[in-house]
Amino acid sequence: MITTSIVWDHRGRTKAGCEGPLEVRVTVDRKPYYINTGIKVRKTEWKAGMIVNRPDADTLRTRLNIIYHKIEDAINAAINAGIQIDVADIKRRAWVLMADESSTSFLEWCRDQLEQLTHSDGTLKHYQTMLSRLQDFDTIRRWQDLTVENIYKWDAYLHRITKPQSDADIKAGKQAEPISDGAIYNYHKCLKALLNRAVLFDRLQQNPYDRLKGKFKRGDRERIDFLTDEEMKAFESLHPVAGSKMAMARDLFVFQLYTGLAYSDTQNFDIGDYKLIDGVWKNTGERIKTGVAYTSQMLPPVVAILERYNWQVPKLDNSDYNLCLKALGMACGIERPLHSHMARHTFATWMLRHGVPIEHVSKMLGHTNITQTQRYAKIVAADIHDDFERIAEEMKNQVKP
Numbered sequence: 001m002i003t004t005s006i007v008w009d010h011r012g013r014t015k016a017g018c019e020g021p022l023e024v025r026v027t028v029d030r031k032p033y034y035i036n037t038g039i040k041v042r043k044t045e046w047k048a049g050m051i052v053n054r055p056d057a058d059t060l061r062t063r064l065n066i067i068y069h070k071i072e073d074a075i076n077a078a079i080n081a082g083i084q085i086d087v088a089d090i091k092r093r094a095w096v097l098m099a100d101e102s103s104t105s106f107l108e109w110c111r112d113q114l115e116q117l118t119h120s121d122g123t124l125k126h127y128q129t130m131l132s133r134l135q136d137f138d139t140i141r142r143w144q145d146l147t148v149e150n151i152y153k154w155d156a157y158l159h160r161i162t163k164p165q166s167d168a169d170i171k172a173g174k175q176a177e178p179i180s181d182g183a184i185y186n187y188h189k190c191l192k193a194l195l196n197r198a199v200l201f202d203r204l205q206q207n208p209y210d211r212l213k214g215k216f217k218r219g220d221r222e223r224i225d226f227l228t229d230e231e232m233k234a235f236e237s238l239h240p241v242a243g244s245k246m247a248m249a250r251d252l253f254v255f256q257l258y259t260g261l262a263y264s265d266t267q268n269f270d271i272g273d274y275k276l277i278d279g280v281w282k283n284t285g286e287r288i289k290t291g292v293a294y295t296s297q298m299l300p301p302v303v304a305i306l307e308r309y310n311w312q313v314p315k316l317d318n319s320d321y322n323l324c325l326k327a328l329g330m331a332c333g334i335e336r337p338l339h340s341h342m343a344r345h346t347f348a349t350w351m352l353r354h355g356v357p358i359e360h361v362s363k364m365l366g367h368t369n370i371t372q373t374q375r376y377a378k379i380v381a382a383d384i385h386d387d388f389e390r391i392a393e394e395m396k397n398q399v400k401p
Helices: 057-080 087-101 106-114 121-137 148-158 167-171 181-200 208-212 229-236 245-257 300-308 318-331 340-353 358-365 370-398
Strands: 002-008 019-028 031-042 275-277 280-286 293-297
Touching: 002 031, 002 057, 019 057, 031 057, 106 121, 106 181, 121 148, 121 181, 148 181, 148 208, 181 208, 229 245, 229 340, 245 300, 245 318, 245 340, 293 358, 318 340, 340 358, 358 370
Parallel strands: none
Antiparallel strands: 002 019, 019 031, 275 280, 280 293
């Protein structure tokens, strides 16, 4: 025997005065199954099986009736065809129906969510870029488009995308390079996070990525770029006009070189977080991006910069900052384009080269685990091997008659 009805929050988890879910209860041979309709009302707004006492009551009643009768139709169709009732299949049909009934497309919902996220500017930019790519993909736009098959198509699309080219590269006929595996992984990561949020807010029954665990891996990280000791000295020797953006960019980069702080953390710097102990400024704070604790101590170049700016850090827009860095790098003979995160990479390798234990460097950087720091240690180890080979070659040449 099969019966259906609509109930309010069968688990009883809704707090007093808050909105709870309306669910369709399908009872098959005395065993109840519950299908969340995606509609939420307060207990006082659900009377005698009807939504009441709210401005949108008529709209919600209509939507609820459509969902309820569609579920009944699916059950009756199965009974008439002599097919065993599959509640899981009925649930899937119900969720597709609810997606159809929603007035907000998936992409519109994602844009609304970005306004509510509290991530750093850099992380939000990753999400915005991902949404721009997803819009260009033009296959996942509605809630019902969120299928495992379309996630695979999304991955294939990402592997066809190429990096933007400069006018000079286009004129020179250079072939466009594909975006990195790291970038593709981050696009999947951002979309998966938004889908988890949709599940949390009852907009989606299941995240399709949950059925694809381990399918989209990070891949090899891009090469870590850092400054050598000679390049650090060359950069520090620059002295742009005081008060100019170039001077502020120079000082901010040096500040990063000797603190290891990410750009977002420098822009939230507060001297009040530091304590002067035995003549040295020390601090244990939390990273803006991850909330992970880091340990910091001011070296002389850092103190000199803070004194110059009245114990504040130069404030620069990230795009302006990176443009200035590229120009400053060219001015001091560094051929590679500089960017703000290169200072953090340089700090890590510089500390390891000077014999600081990897565990301590990990704490200084505020890494979530030491595996993140080990990639810098591999670079230092590779350089040491190169030094040994160079010395061995020199010794070999010295013993030749």
